[in-house]
Amino acid sequence: MIPAAFDYVAPTSVADALAALAEAGDDAKVLAGGQSLLPILRMRLNAPEKVIDLGRIEELRGIREDGDHLVIGAMTTYTEALASDLVRDHATVLHEAIKEVADPQIRRRGTLGGALVHADPAGDVGAPALALDTEFVVTGPGGERTVAAADFFADLFETAVGDGELLTSIRIPKHTGWGGHYEKFVRVSHQWSIVAVAATVRVEGGSIAEARIGLTNMGSTPLRASAVEAALVGAAATDEAVRTACAAAAEGTNPPSDLNGSSDYRRALAPVLTRRAVLAAAGG
Ligand SMILES: Cc1cc2nc3c(=O)[nH]c(=O)nc-3n(C[C@H](O)[C@H](O)[C@H](O)COP(=O)(O)OP(=O)(O)OC[C@H]3O[C@@H](n4cnc5c(N)ncnc54)[C@H](O)[C@@H]3O)c2cc1C
Numbered sequence: 416m417i418p419a420a421f422d423y424v425a426p427t428s429v430a431d432a433l434a435a436l437a438e439a440g441d442d443a444k445v446l447a448g449g450q451s452l453l454p455i456l457r458m459r460l461n462a463p464e465k466v467i468d469l470g471r472i473e474e475l476r477g478i479r480e481d482g483d484h485l486v487i488g489a490m491t492t493y494t495e496a497l498a499s500d501l502v503r504d505h506a507t508v509l510h511e512a513i514k515e516v517a518d519p520q521i522r523r524r525g526t527l528g529g530a531l532v533h534a535d536p537a538g539d540v541g542a543p544a545l546a547l548d549t550e551f552v553v554t555g556p557g558g559e560r561t562v563a564a565a566d567f568f569a570d571l572f573e574t575a576v577g578d579g580e581l582l583t584s585i586r587i588p589k590h591t592g593w594g595g596h597y598e599k600f601v602r603v604s605h606q607w608s609i610v611a612v613a614a615t616v617r618v619e620g621g622s623i624a625e626a627r628i629g630l631t632n633m634g635s636t637p638l639r640a641s642a643v644e645a646a647l648v649g650a651a652a653t654d655e656a657v658r659t660a661c662a663a664a665a666e667g668t669n670p671p672s673d674l675n676g677s678s679d680y681r682r683a684l685a686p687v688l689t690r691r692a693v694l695a696a697a698g699g
Contacts, residue, residue, distance in 0.1 A: 418456035425468040429475065429554055429583060432467055436579050437556055439465040445581065446470070447490060447529030450521050475528070475583060478502060484550075485587045489528025494519075496527060506587045508595030508615040508629075508696070509543040515599045515611070516540070528582045531567075534574050534636070535607075536671075541568060541637035542629030543597060543613040549587050555580035568636035593617045596695035598688045599631075602675065608632050609675045610684045612640075612664070614692035616647070623647045623657075623697060633668040633685060642666045643689055652697040657690050664689040 426432045436443055444463035446452055447470075455461050469475055475490035478499045485505050487496065493513045496502050503510045516522055516530075516539045530540050531551070544564060551562040553576050562575045569575060576582050599611040611631035617624045626647035628640040646660035663686075670681035 416457045416459065418453075419459060419462040421456075421463055422465045423468065424465065425471045427471045427473075429472060429581065432469060432472060432581060433554065433556060433579070435465070435467045436581070439463075439467070441578065443467055447532075448492065448525040449529075450517075450525040451529065451533045451535070469581070480505075480589075481586070483589050485589060487527055487585050487587065489531075489582045489584055490526050491528070493522035493525050493527065493530075497522065505589040505591050506543075506547055506595075507590065507593065508546060508597060508613050509540065509587070511595050512539045512543040512597035512599075512611075512613055515597055515608075518605050527585065531585070532574055532576050532582050534568055534572050536571060536635055536637065537607040537609075537632045539597065539599065539608060539611060539631060542611065542631040543595075543615075544585065544587075544629075545637045545639055546613045546615050546627040546629035547587050547590060548627070549585050551575070551582060552584045552586060553577075553580050554583045559583070561586070565639075571635040590615055590617075593625075594696035594698065596692045598692035598695065600684055600688055610670070610681050610688060612685070612688040612692040614689065614696040616652075616693060616696045618652050618697050621652055623650050623652055623693075626693065628664070628689060628693070630664070630668065630685065630689075633665065633670045633681060635669070638668055640664050640666075640685075640689060643693075647693065652694070654690075654694065657693050657697070658686075661686045661689040661693060 442464035613629040642663040665682040665685040
């Protein structure tokens with residue numbers, strides 16, 4: 416299908432994009448990589464009067480170090496993040512998750528900012544962002560504010576980014592020396608996650624010293640498996656000890672039932688995938 420007609424602007428600065436958003440009000444939609452927005456427009460699930468393309472705003476791109484944080488611009492593509500040694504070395508679990516997103520064409524166009532604001536519960540970058548305690552930098556007419564990961568994902572397809580605001584960057588505390596793994600369960604390759612688990616762990620002397628676990632598609636937002644994180648601390652990095660610690664992975668979740676699997680099926684998958692993710696992260 417062909418989208419309904421809309422006006423198109425392509426500002427070259429965040430300030431101009433915010434001005435365009437303010438001018439258009441509710442009738443505007445921001446375009447990043449277009450991999451989620453364009454299908455929505457083509458199916459006419461949304462028909463904005465104005466589309467504001469962020470693609471020419473250089474200040475929204477790139478990956479850099481800022482002390483003990485990595486700063487990633489919202490318009491950085493999956494492909495750029497995958498090619499980054501900084502992301503691989505300091506945010507390994509995110510790097511591993513990006514490898515599992517869709518296919519090379521979509522990774523070349525799709526952006527981290529677009530994916531995080533779109534907030535599809537089956538999307539692959541929300542859970543690692545949550546596990547890494549990412550800070551989200553949101554810019555609006557009143558200036559910049561920083562939102563903690565725990566407060567960013569509000570509900571299904573809903574985040575803390577308000578009308579008239581942009582996600583401009585994310586700040587990830589460096590997890591240097593931590594292992595990371597993303598265990599994605601799908602029926603066929605390149606599918607959206609039925610369930611997936613992002614695990615990042617720090618191993619010391621054969622035991623798990625620290626662990627952070629994010630769950631994909633186990634509720635309307637990405638979730639932290641806090642009970643598992645607590646149980647893993649001090650556990651030996653062995654199959655038996657990790658299996659025991661991961662038994663509670665579905666605790667506090669509310670997974671959907673759909674054609675790919677029932678809610679109970681997802682609850683049964685979560686401990687299995689969490690064990691695999693933690694063991695892989697601990698060995699890496
Ligand atoms: C066939 C197919 C398969 C896919 N498979 C997967 C998969 O396996 N795993 C996965 O994780 N994803 C998958 N995706 C989704 C893909 O990751 C998208 O790229 C991503 O969800 C959206 O990123 P985008 O840059 O394309 O954003 P867009 O589509 O341009 O925008 C998405 C939404 O975010 C808003 N937005 C974008 N950037 C900003 C910003 N900086 N500030 C405020 N609002 C903003 C837009 O207005 C829009 O509402 C798939 C997509 C397709 C088409």
